Amino acid sequence: MxxxxxxxxxxxxQMVYWTAYGITRSGATAADIAQTTFLKVCEHWSTLxxxxxxxxxxxxxxxxxxxxxxxxxxxxxxxxxxSVLESADGLSPMEELFEERELVRLVREKLNALPELYRTPxxxxxxxxxxxxxxxxxxxxxxxxxxxxxxxxxxxxxxxxEAEVNRYx
Numbered sequence: 001m002x003x004x005x006x007x008x009x010x011x012x013x014q015m016v017y018w019t020a021y022g023i024t025r026s027g028a029t030a031a032d033i034a035q036t037t038f039l040k041v042c043e044h045w046s047t048l049x050x051x052x053x054x055x056x057x058x059x060x061x062x063x064x065x066x067x068x069x070x071x072x073x074x075x076x077x078x079x080x081x082x083s084v085l086e087s088a089d090g091l092s093p094m095e096e097l098f099e100e101r102e103l104v105r106l107v108r109e110k111l112n113a114l115p116e117l118y119r120t121p122x123x124x125x126x127x128x129x130x131x132x133x134x135x136x137x138x139x140x141x142x143x144x145x146x147x148x149x150x151x152x153x154x155x156x157x158x159x160x161x162e163a164e165v166n167r168y169x
Contacts, residue, residue, distance in 0.1 A: 005045070007037060008041065008048070008060075011053070012056070012057055012105060013034065014128055015060070015128030015130060016033075016034045016037050016060060016125075016127065016128075017031065017034045017126070018030075018123050018124075018128045019123065019128060020034055021123070021127075022116075022123035023069060023116070023120075024068055024071060024072055025112050029071060029075075032043055032065060032071075034063040035090070036067055037060065037064040041063070048060075057134055058134070058137050061138040062138065090110050101122060106161070106164060107157075110161055110164070111123075113160065114153060114157065114160075118149055118152055118153035118156055121135065121139075121146060121149045122157065124139075125150055132147060134149075
């Protein structure tokens with residue numbers, strides 16, 4: 001089981017983390033959810049090993065998404081401030097590094113500001129590196145709908161970034 005689990009983990013860890021991050025907008029929380037997701041995978045290993053790779057990926061995605069949404073609801077109920085994004089550790093005094101980090105922060109901020117309907121396809125495509133077919137299956141929507149949302153998400157993100165750049169021009 002150990003080698004099989006390692007293979008499943010390697011194939012899905014990035015997708016799980018970025019799915020959780022996209023929903024909770026917190027790196028620490030996403031890491032906790034990723035760990036919990038793979039504990040659930042171990043608990044349900046007998047079910048999971050009967051599925052093919054795309055079905056496993058969908059099962060793991062749905063588990064992660066459910067855990068993330070539950071955590072988000074719990075944090076809101078407990079009054080946690082989820083509007084604050086994590087800041088980068090120890091900025092370097094070098095101007096180039098600062099500008100790069102500022103750009104990453106800006107993209108992350110604009111991405112997080114998108115409605116979940118559009119944010120999720122971007123995260124699944126660019127961070128989790130799911131194919132169109134895998135992402136559509138994981139979301140339970142037709143491939144055409146997924147492609148449409150992904151295209152719209154790119155446009156919205158581009159517009160938001162251009163508006164920010166134009167603000168300083």
